[in-house]
Amino acid sequence: MRIVIIGAGVGGCTSFLFLRKHLDAAQHTTKLYEGYPNPLTTSTIIGGGLGLAPNGLRTMYLLSERLPAKITADAFLGMYNTGSKARYGWPNVIVQRAVVHECILEEVVKADDGRGDVVFGRRVAKLEAVGLDGVTKISFEDGAEEEADLVIGADGLHSKVRDYVVGEHVEPEYYGLCGIGGFVPLSFIEPYIQHTKSPLVMTWGSTGFFGFSPVGTGRPSPSLSSPSLSSAPPSELKAMWWSIYASDTPPARTTPRSAIKSQLQRRFRGFEGAVPKIINSLCTEQPGVGDIIMLPRYKLPRYLKRWHRADGGAVLVGDAAHVAPPESGQGVSFAVEDAAAFSLLLAHHLSLSAVSEKEAAKRAAGDYSTLRKSRVESIITAAMKRVANKTEMGPWKRWIRDWIIWLLAAIMPESMNDGSFAYKVEEAVEAYLKVGIAPPP
Ligand SMILES: Cc1cc2nc3c(=O)[nH]c(=O)nc-3n(C[C@H](O)[C@H](O)[C@H](O)COP(=O)(O)OP(=O)(O)OC[C@H]3O[C@@H](n4cnc5c(N)ncnc54)[C@H](O)[C@@H]3O)c2cc1C
Incomplete structure (x- = not known):
């Protein structure tokens, strides 16, 4: 054939x-x-x-033993709390x-x-x-x-x-949201990840999501449970950030950085630490810092x-x-x-x-x-x-959303993800x- x-x-x-x-x-x-x-x-x-789920890593293992091991070592950025290696045999990684x-x-x-x-x-x-x-x-x-x-x-x-x-x-239909992300020097986020269990930090703002993580430096230990930063020269270390940008039409690559910056500032108003530091750097002249990757979202x-x-x-x-x-x-x-x-x-x-x-x-x-x-x-x-949950919402809707997220995290057993991950x-x-x-x- x-x-x-x-x-x-x-x-x-x-x-x-x-x-x-x-x-x-x-x-x-x-x-x-x-x-x-x-x-x-x-x-x-x-x-x-991107998030790579335990069922995906497990299926890759059917192809080759070394493939998921190489991916979780070379591409590792962080780990989700849901979908543990203990339960599924493979972790839920970013x-x-x-x-x-x-x-x-x-x-x-x-x-x-x-x-x-x-x-x-x-x-x-x-x-x-x-x-x-x-x-x-x-x-x-x-x-x-x-x-x-x-x-x-x-x-x-x-x-x-x-x-x-x-x-x-x-x-395919564009549905008003675009994934965006970019790179900043690791020093932007380093003070805020020192005491976290995973080097990946994800925050939910009033109207969306903001994540950041070291790039290529958060390689996990063989047990995938205690990522540690490498000792590469500090000037070469980078961090990656990603969030959501909303617009009625798919945004062009040439969308002014100032427009993206002001939308993110509005979404994450009141945040302290790395988030405003990263957002404020978007219009900087520093080479590479203001570069933004845009991935408009479509559905069938x-x-x-x-x-x-x-x-x-x-x-x-x-x-x-x-x-x-x-x-x-x-x-x-x-x-x-x-x-x-x-x-x-x-x-x-x-x-x-x-x-x-x-x-x-x-x-x-x-x-x-x-x-x-x-x-x-x-x-x-x-x-x-x-x-x-990622579209802009008023304070009441936001309050309810936050309570639901908290409640689900507190009371739902890990087995609720078995349908996907197992x-x-x-x-x-x-x-x-x-x-x-x-x-x-
Ligand atoms: C913003 C965003 C965030 C995402 N986050 C996640 C996540 O966290 N976790 C997750 O699992 N998934 C995520 N995804 C989805 C994931 O990226 C895709 O589902 C996955 O990459 C699909 O792989 P694919 O091989 O089907 O398609 P693709 O990766 O699109 O590959 C298709 C290939 O076909 C080639 N091609 C197209 N047309 C032709 C042609 N006419 N002739 C020859 N070659 C052609 C293209 O060049 C391309 O290389 C995300 C997607 C987006 C947009």
Whole structure:
């Protein structure tokens, strides 16, 4: 079978690795195409920090023992209080997005082993069905063409494969919030993290959230329980900060720093310590300090009816299939689980001797949609309700919000997160194949 994966983000890279692990390479080819150049050979840095949940780290462990260990060491920024290593076997960490991607890409390059099946800088322009048996013609922007028996759409939020699967254009909707963040010298925050258990500090303001943490210096001890600052030269040490910026339209990269500064000043009025110090530095001339990363937030207008083409010729993984808000802390973990689930299901159906390759792909795609949709959509629906906590609110609403957060933290048992964090994708696939229904989300 000729399999082509489009997009080398977390979903595409882990799909490549899981397929290489579970399929016989002599019988099935797996190629991966990415529109941008390889980040391992460029200095492009995408994004700031993100939460990586225990279920995501655990699923990565199914790929390679060293991958989650490397990520939690090299990309570590901090740890959440919910989702302990003691309960789930893996911690709930905050990590540098770019470093996570690089760690996974290194595994991909190793798995490709110079065969040239991973191609960067080649962007897909169009997908068309050839005949009725699920073969797809892929046209690239550089004029090249290729046929595939199975396309895996891992091409993110603005997915072209999604339109091919759904049969019409699905336009993601911006919902008024933008993640923003940047870097400041570590000295800005150092006095305020001396006595904290974790070097990551998160604060809830009257109208939103502000977090800061050392970068690359808060590497955890092997037990992941007592992060310590390194002894690198003080002038090179940096801290990262991130927060929320609201605007009716997706803010441009050129949004004046003064506009961002005055909104943050209003949101975090009355705060003392590192928060005003960081905000006040935004219009400074100091090189690098005022640089801001902006990540506008989008959602899909509706849940997709299914994540695959009825002819079994294409499936969607990661953000191409579903867009989880950051409040879920699951976007990356979902992408890795999707990749694992589809690969296991495909390997299972291909192993049945009475089933053709085409039929195996069709069955795997259908099972995958049914198995994954219920879990992912129930977690996204719950998380979207929490998005409201980050929009500006009046004093009464704020007071109620703070009490609810306090109450939940005080009385809710850790097991309330089992649905998200204790999920074991390979067990879910096995159970599904036995009884034919998705386990309750
Ligand atoms: C502000 C913000 C905060 C977030 N916080 C968190 C968090 O705390 N925790 C968490 O788990 N998740 C978080 N997420 C979500 C998370 O980043 C995504 O869910 C995850 O990265 C999705 O991975 P992916 O591989 O599906 O898509 P992507 O990472 O978008 O990868 C898609 C790839 O496809 C490539 N591509 C696209 N079109 C083409 C084409 N035509 N041809 C070839 N290549 C193409 C792109 O260049 C890209 O490399 C956050 C997202 C945002 C915006």
